[in-house]
Amino acid sequence: MDWDKLRIFHAVADAGSLTHAGDALHLSQSAVSRQIRTLEESLNTVLFHRHARGLILTEQGELLFDATRSMNKRIEAATARIRDSEEEVFGELRVTTTIGFGSLWLAPRLPKLYEKYPDLNIDLMLEERVLDLPMREADVAVRMKEPSQADLIRKKLMTIRMRLYASPEYLAQNGAPERIEDMARHRLICQNPRAAQVSAGMMLVQELLTYDIHSTLTVNNYFGVLQSVLSGLGIGVLPDYVIEDFPSVQRVLPNVESVEVPVFLAYPEELRQSKRIAAFRDFVQEEIFAHRQTRKALEADAASKV
Template sequence: MNWDDVRIFLAVARAGQILGAARRLGLNHATVSRRISALEQALGVKLVDRQTTGTELTPEGERFLRTADEMEAGMIAARADLAPDAEGVSGTVRIGAPDGFGVAWLAPRLGRLARDHPGLTIQLVPVPRSFSLSRREADIAITMERPAEGRLVAGKLVDYTLSLYASRDYATQSGLPFGPGDIAGHRLVGYVPDLVISPALDYAGEMAPDWRSSFEISSALGQMEAVRAGAGLGILHSYIARHHDDLVAVEGFPQIRRAYWIVYHETLKPLRRIQAVVKFIQEQVEGDRSSFL
């Protein structure tokens, strides 16, 4: 059995399609398909069902995926142990993060990390979605909850707060409510409930039991821009909103408290580039901890 064939199988299993795996590996579609067939022939079983919409692992493929994951972890650990300085802080690290934290807070800071490590390529994917670390959709993920399952390494980054905000123009034209019971009649900007990626982000009822959004946006930054434009009241990340002079916090409402976690797959723990990025993010958060509350 050829390790390169196993590596290609892992890419196909994680991408869910041969074309996506080929792009990620820098190979052509035919080569990937041929190497999967060679692995199946070597093992004497069918691992992948090829479909018009992508690929699906057979039951044998699912079982072999666990073995392939362990093989990959062993290879990574062996390289780190036998040649600890050979890799250096180089290669590509993809970070998945919520758009608020990723765009407004993390993106302005990652340039320093790139300057410190010229051989490192950082990919920041700041979108309001969850990332599968087992499928390598990201190497590192910033999440709102500690993962309950999977072979993952997780550490709490920081607590943060959300508060009710309005634009100064809205406050002048429409006035502000005095508390949760006074919110009726005000235009409310919120999230799209069925697109919430985590139960921790379904928090409108904590701000006001009768919250009913008239304008729903799936992006936290989109909600903030709508509130700034006077579309209505909105529940915004305090560490972002307080930097905008055209926004005012609405008094008489509770602060909502949540947390960010930094998570990566345990097989990546020996990689210096992963540890360098994780350490950088942790240090940056620690230095700015007070701004999140």
């Protein structure tokens, strides 16, 4: 099968338009159409339904597109490995992690990485859905559980816990709960238990809701929970790493917390030699070490005030 025709087919299927595919490939619409027609003739099948609003893949076209998409991802991975310099770190690095960890912990630290590697281009993909690393949906992931795929390199970075926090202004106005039963008098700010999230956080929220809490605010990510806590709306369930960058936020009910949540860094085996991956991995590990030292100091200071 002609690889060049497959490349053109993939571009058309991805764009859904001969014109847009031609623009991306720097070919005329007629040239693209001619290549698609020749490919269909060689396969003795129709790959696209044509209509006024664009092109839709036929069942046979979907099968071929699945194959070319997989091929394209593997070519991208091979290209990334080839382009990795022995001494330089440059090019695109696609990083995926949760909205909370990415926005509250990782993103504020990225200036240090860019300062060291100014030619690095990071595509930060924040979502609760677990992206498929072997299929090259991302290059590297920071996940709140150990990855299950066997063909991934993984490294445990740290453990976190979900705890209860409030602003000083809220506590001054409403008082601090002394027992977990006292939460019934406060507004609980948390992720919706039905939303995709770390199971340890969901279990803690479910436990708290058994104490007849009358007022709640649910947000679909921890960044929103934190902003609500800082605004003095109530007591929020947040991961413990937030206290480093928001030292004014105070922990309440220190005996109430989730079980430990492991944090793993993972990337495909085929990117083992990638200089971009190595630079990001080393950067995260250095920041984790600094984070641990800061957290120990903050916890020791909090304990001395009790």
